[in-house]
Amino acid sequence: MSEAFGDVLPPAACRDEATLKRFVQEKISPNAWPIHAPALKRRILEDGLDLGAxxxxxxxxxxxxxxxxxxxxxxxxxxxxxxxxxxxxxxxxxxxxxxxxxxxxxxxxxxxxxxxxxxxxxxxxxxxxxxxxxxxxxxxxxxxxxxxxxxxxxxxxxxxxxxxxxxxxxxxxxxxxxxxxxxxxxxxxxxxxxxxxxxxxxxxxxxxxxxxxxxxxxxxxxxxxxxxxxxxxxxxxxxxxxxCALPAHLWLTHVGAPVLAEKLPMWRRRLVQIPEEIARIDARLGALPEADARRAELRAERDALVAEDGRIIKHLEEWFRSERGFFVFIESSRLGVVPRARELWGETLRDKIALMERVLERRDLLEPLVAGGFALLEDYARVLANADDLEVVVKGRALDGPVREILAMFLPG
Structure with missing residues (x-):
């Protein structure tokens, strides 16, 4: 039992997996277990654990x-x-x-x-x-x-x-x-x-x-x-x-667009796979009698696929709306749990939420872009991810005029 060892767990006790697990989870953190590094596990078995050290x-x-x-x-x-x-x-x-x-x-x-x-x-x-x-x-x-x-x-x-x-x-x-x-x-x-x-x-x-x-x-x-x-x-x-607290132009090229670029390949693959998986489930459902108990499990699988498809961002307006939602979540649910976090970053995060709301109000610019769908989203991420200077992108021709006009809203001043 970890209480018997105080702040020290001797090597012999560490060799009992249950004792080691309880000591680590209770004395250090539940998130410190399991131990994935073999070198760390070997050192613990050789030297034990000493919280005072x-x-x-x-x-x-x-x-x-x-x-x-x-x-x-x-x-x-x-x-x-x-x-x-x-x-x-x-x-x-x-x-x-x-x-x-x-x-x-x-x-x-x-x-x-x-x-x-x-x-x-x-x-x-x-x-x-x-x-x-x-x-x-x-x-x-x-x-x-x-x-x-x-x-x-x-x-x-x-x-x-x-x-x-x-x-x-x-x-x-x-x-x-x-x-x-x-x-x-x-x-x-x-x-x-x-x-x-x-x-x-x-x-x-x-x-x-x-x-x-x-x-x-x-x-x-x-x-x-x-x-x-x-x-x-x-x-x-x-x-x-x-x-996300970086100035808007740096957040866009250094965080927002790069994160989007990382997700797009998986989303593109799933946009192809999900309809095929749903079609196979529908075929199986069509072949089963209404009273068959397997139908409930298949319907649950189908519902999960539909929900996954709903979480995939498919065009630029959805992305801006999703980012606004993420900022609201961080501002309301994360900053308050850490002393000083709101003092440091609350104002800049609220400014970014307001910026996203101004972007979403530009229906004249966003609605024509919806038709560009996923392909436009990919172009947007490719051009912006790691761009050295947002102003160069805005003045260039790599993206359509309405997209550049939206991006100009992120420039300083």
Whole structure:
């Protein structure tokens, strides 16, 4: 029983799977189990778990910089191997999330420096540029009394949370079947050894891994939806989604359109598959007697397919409406659960909701675009995702005039 060991679980006790699971879930986080990294599991079986060692862990600023650069180097190799070239899931996205997380770590009785707040509203083109900002923020937090253990945990979790993210809501094979591990579980498997290599105690690495898992937004069929279980996990989940707080033109090219571009291939595949699957179910229903018990199961499958089809965005107006709904959800349901989040980002999020409402009011521009359907949506995402300058897109000819007129509403001033 975990209570019998206090804050230490000896190696011998860790070898009992049930005891280890209970200790990890009760003392660290429900989201720290199961343990997907073999190297982390081996270290736990060799050394046990010591919560005191985790809380007292020391890492100086130089070691934090080495950790930042080590995670980036590994993540960049995976990025190149997988061909990831999407602003929202390139490795530097993780560094932007870390910067927002560090803002949330600022002591509640102090005001975060204005320069740090402004720094989180930018997009950084290189590792060196954002690392300089991160080190300044980390130094300020250390001076303000935040412990090195907390900051080391934050660095590992934030920089690893989208490690090797290949796009879409889940890791799928070419046939659309989910891979054995989700994006977040695969990240845990590869990021945990980096923390160990930089001297982090296993219990602190586990806390970081729980943060990574808590950022899971997509619930696989048959699995319970993952909920953040600690203040740290709630802060990381908010820091992850607050790319939507960037200025409108940066959000559009750095978050909104890149996320859309990731989803479109899966949606295009499902737009073909779903009608075929429904037709097969209808044929089976037509061949079964009305009293056959199998009809209820088939109808439930059909209803699930119809619901899935309804969630697929099929034209540009639906996308703007969906993004407005997402902003409203974040503003109403996420900001309030983390101290200071609303103070930092509430106003800019409300401004973005108002902007989306102004876009949706432009019926003269949107209605003709509906006829462009999914193909126009694909062109829009292709042109905008990772565009260096929205103004260049607006002045160019890669998109139709009505689309460019809408996009002009996102330009500064």
């Amino acid at each position: 985790a809380r007292g862990f020391h890492m100086d600023l130089g070691a934090m910089e080495r950790l930042i650069r080590a995670v980036y180097a590994r993540s960049r190799r995976v990025e190149l191997l997988l061909g990831i070239d999407n602003a929202f899931h390139r490795s530097l996205h993780n560094h932007e999330v870390l910067l927002r997380l560090l803002l949330l770590e600022w002591p509640e009785d102090r005001t975060p420096p204005e320069a740090m707040r402004n720094a989180a509203m930018r997009v950084y083109p290189t590792l060196d540029e954002i690392t300089e900002v991160l080190l300044s923020a980390l130094a300020g937090l250390l001076e303000a009394g935040v412990t090195p253990a907390v900051l080391a945990r934050d660095v590992l979790a934030a920089l690893g949370h989208d490690y090797g993210h290949s796009g879409g809501t889940d890791r799928l094979g070419p046939d659309g079947v989910p891979a054995p591990l989700t994006h977040e579980e695969m990240a845990e498997k590869h990021v945990a050894p980096v923390g160990l290599a930089h001297g982090m105690p296993p219990a602190l690495v586990l806390e970081s891994m729980a943060g990574i898992r808590a950022t899971t937004f997509h619930a696989r069929p048959g699995r319970d939806r993952i909920q953040a279980a600690s203040a740290f996990e709630r802060m990381l989940t908010v820091a992850d989604v607050m790319g």
